[in-house]
Amino acid sequence: MKGIIGKKIGMTSVFDPSGKQTACTIIEAGPCVVTQVKTQETDGYSALQIGFGDKKQSHTLKAEANHFVKANTSAKKFVKEFRNFYQEQNIGDTITVDIFAEGEKVDVVGTTKGKGFQGVVKRHGFSGVGEGSHGQHDRQRAPGSIGGSSYPSRVFKGMRMAGRMGNDRVKVKGLKIVKIFPEKNFILVSGSVPGHNGSIVLIQK
Numbered sequence: 001m002k003g004i005i006g007k008k009i010g011m012t013s014v015f016d017p018s019g020k021q022t023a024c025t026i027i028e029a030g031p032c033v034v035t036q037v038k039t040q041e042t043d044g045y046s047a048l049q050i051g052f053g054d055k056k057q058s059h060t061l062k063a064e065a066n067h068f069v070k071a072n073t074s075a076k077k078f079v080k081e082f083r084n085f086y087q088e089q090n091i092g093d094t095i096t097v098d099i100f101a102e103g104e105k106v107d108v109v110g111t112t113k114g115k116g117f118q119g120v121v122k123r124h125g126f127s128g129v130g131e132g133s134h135g136q137h138d139r140q141r142a143p144g145s146i147g148g149s150s151y152p153s154r155v156f157k158g159m160r161m162a163g164r165m166g167n168d169r170v171k172v173k174g175l176k177i178v179k180i181f182p183e184k185n186f187i188l189v190s191g192s193v194p195g196h197n198g199s200i201v202l203i204q205k
Helices: 062-069 120-124
Strands: 003-015 021-029 032-038 047-054 076-083 105-111 114-118 163-166 169-181 186-190 200-204
Touching: 003 047, 003 076, 003 186, 021 169, 021 200, 032 062, 032 076, 076 200, 114 120, 120 163
Parallel strands: none
Antiparallel strands: 003 021, 003 200, 021 186, 032 047, 047 076, 105 169, 105 200, 114 163, 169 186
């Protein structure tokens, strides 16, 4: 599986020759440096470890610095592994957007925006209890009963209730690569990608 680490820049629109509009997400993908090559013999599985984004020397531990010295590169902020990378790569090699082609389908992994503690109307789409008439006072957005008192005398696991919302790892599958700008390391993929502008995403084939 080939892949690259990127940073979400924002969204834009692209028009094809027929005038059809496509909403796209701009991702700054790479360049990434191969920091370690894991093999079946030494590690028990084959994978490629790549790094993206420079890290300040003052924020780098000695163990981290020594790890990146082997790849002859500076310390990286983000390090990810891609198993069974189909292209032959050596430690210290650079991976760019050239591994992808326009029209190709990819999966994008990101972390959604955190919403904090939310109620059941926003979190699960509950409709509430109506107009708030007949003395209902402040119960319009309440979840209602969550279980019986006599049976089962407990709350079932998975009951939809208020709680923390967002900040989840999400994979969006089958996004089409609309355009590639190799000189800027930009990839335009169709549709939306989870996360805020500036968040780190993984692009996988």
